[in-house]
Amino acid sequence: MKKIIFSIILMLCFGFNANAEKGVNAGVTLLYGAFDVSGASEKLAANHTSGAGSATEVKASAEGDNAEGDFGLASIFIEKTLGDRFAIGIDYVPMSADSETAENISVDTAGTSFTNTVQVDFEDLTTAYAMINLGPIYVKAGVMTVDVSTNETLATGGSYGDTELDGTMFAIGMDRELDNGAFVRFEGTVMEFDGVELTNKTDSTKSIKVDGIDGYGAKVSIGKSF
Numbered sequence: 001m002k003k004i005i006f007s008i009i010l011m012l013c014f015g016f017n018a019n020a021e022k023g024v025n026a027g028v029t030l031l032y033g034a035f036d037v038s039g040a041s042e043k044l045a046a047n048h049t050s051g052a053g054s055a056t057e058v059k060a061s062a063e064g065d066n067a068e069g070d071f072g073l074a075s076i077f078i079e080k081t082l083g084d085r086f087a088i089g090i091d092y093v094p095m096s097a098d099s100e101t102a103e104n105i106s107v108d109t110a111g112t113s114f115t116n117t118v119q120v121d122f123e124d125l126t127t128a129y130a131m132i133n134l135g136p137i138y139v140k141a142g143v144m145t146v147d148v149s150t151n152e153t154l155a156t157g158g159s160y161g162d163t164e165l166d167g168t169m170f171a172i173g174m175d176r177e178l179d180n181g182a183f184v185r186f187e188g189t190v191m192e193f194d195g196v197e198l199t200n201k202t203d204s205t206k207s208i209k210v211d212g213i214d215g216y217g218a219k220v221s222i223g224k225s226f
Contacts, residue, residue, distance in 0.1 A: 033217020
């Protein structure tokens with residue numbers, strides 16, 4: 001995924017060099033929304049089971065295997081217009097989005113309880129997108145990538161390490177032109193990230209799994225055309 005985004009960055013840079021006049025948009029965006037994590041579970045070793053001799057899966061919470069959380073992010077973007085109706089661009093979030101700390105308590109066959117905690121940081125969220133202008137309304141679709149850093153404290157030791165998630169996005173919005181080449185946009189967006197499964201570095205009988213992450217939000221962007 002990062003190779004695709006890097007290729008689009010090269011395309012943008014080539015476009016800027018080939019046409020340094022009007023045709024470049026840049027600005028900042030504020031995004032507020034929510035994520036829904038589906039199928040979150042932890043696979044434990046055989047001695048952490050209610051039955052004998054087999055592994056078990058523990059859901060992410062007492063309510064089930066889904067979890068939700070809201071977020072607020074700021075990003076910067078740059079675009080190259082391709083005629084009057086099309087544009088390609090890159091949106092980058094320079095800040096980290098940190099999850100709350102989740103706690104899971106498991107009990108082994110001897111009746112001893114173990115408390116595990118995990119907190120996740122989402123960093124370098126990058127989106128490469130294409131946009132079509134339909135008058136004051138526009139639609140946008142793109143691919144996303146984000147680095148995921150896990151910060152866990154496991155009673156049985158070990159760690160799950162870090163990973164990268166890939167995803168897609170779709171948005172629809174309204175673009176209003178202001179004076180001196182400035183513009184403001186209001187946008188609704190939906191996002192979908194692929195699932196992932198991570199194995200404990202010191203014990204391959206333990207793993208954590210997420211089937212997928214869905215998100216939605218509202219954006220306000222302010223920018224300028226050059």
